[in-house]
Amino acid sequence: MVIIILIAITLILTAAVLVWNTMDKNSNSAIGSEDTAKPISSQQVKDNTVIVKEIVTNLNASSTTVIRVSLAFQLENEKTKKDFENLLESYVKGTIIQTLNDLKVDQIKxxxxxxxxxxxxxxxxxxxxxxxxxxxxxVTDKVIN
Structure with a gap:
């Protein structure tokens, strides 16, 4: 009986260690992926950046506080930049406005x-x-009135 309990505990601990390592690798790859990537030139950054100028909306739909914000989106490659530009007027700007509408002044300062x-x-x-x-x-420009 003791041997069976020891084997069960060993299996549980082994499974726990495997799960822990898998979760740790996933979180490190999400956080550290930029750090391990090779450095890119300033020209590559410029070529893969899209600037969204002056989106104006109110914060928190019940508020009279207005925000004007400009954003620079650095994208991974040319294909992503093209996809981004195709979605800019419809989905991207709409998502920015919805996100800002959900925020209060204290949350954006x-x-x-x-x-x-x-x-x-x-x-x-x-x-x-x-x-x-x-x-x-x-965030390249942010004015809250």
Whole structure:
């Protein structure tokens, strides 16, 4: 009976270690994928960047606070840039406006607010692209009235 219990505990611990390692590799690849990639030139960054200028909308639908924001989307490759440009007027701008409409002034202020907006947009937009992904989103202009 003791041997059976020891074998069961060993199997459970082995499974737990395997699951832990798998989860750890997945999270490291998501976080560190940019760090391990080869450096790219400034010309490549420029060629794969799309700037969305001056989107104006109100924050939190019940508020009278208005935000004007411009964003720079750095894309992984030319195919992703083309896909992005095809979806820009319809889906991308609509997603940006919907995301801003859900935010309150406190949620968008400062660096943390800009980072949260970029992360939220990246999570919503990346599933659209089959040939790559959005590598980075920078808030290039933000005015809250």
């Amino acid at each position: 400062g660096k943390q607010g800009s980072d949260d907006l970029a992360a939220s947009l990246m999570n919503q937009l990346n599933p659209l692209f089959q040939n790559g992904k959005i590598k980075r989103i920078d």
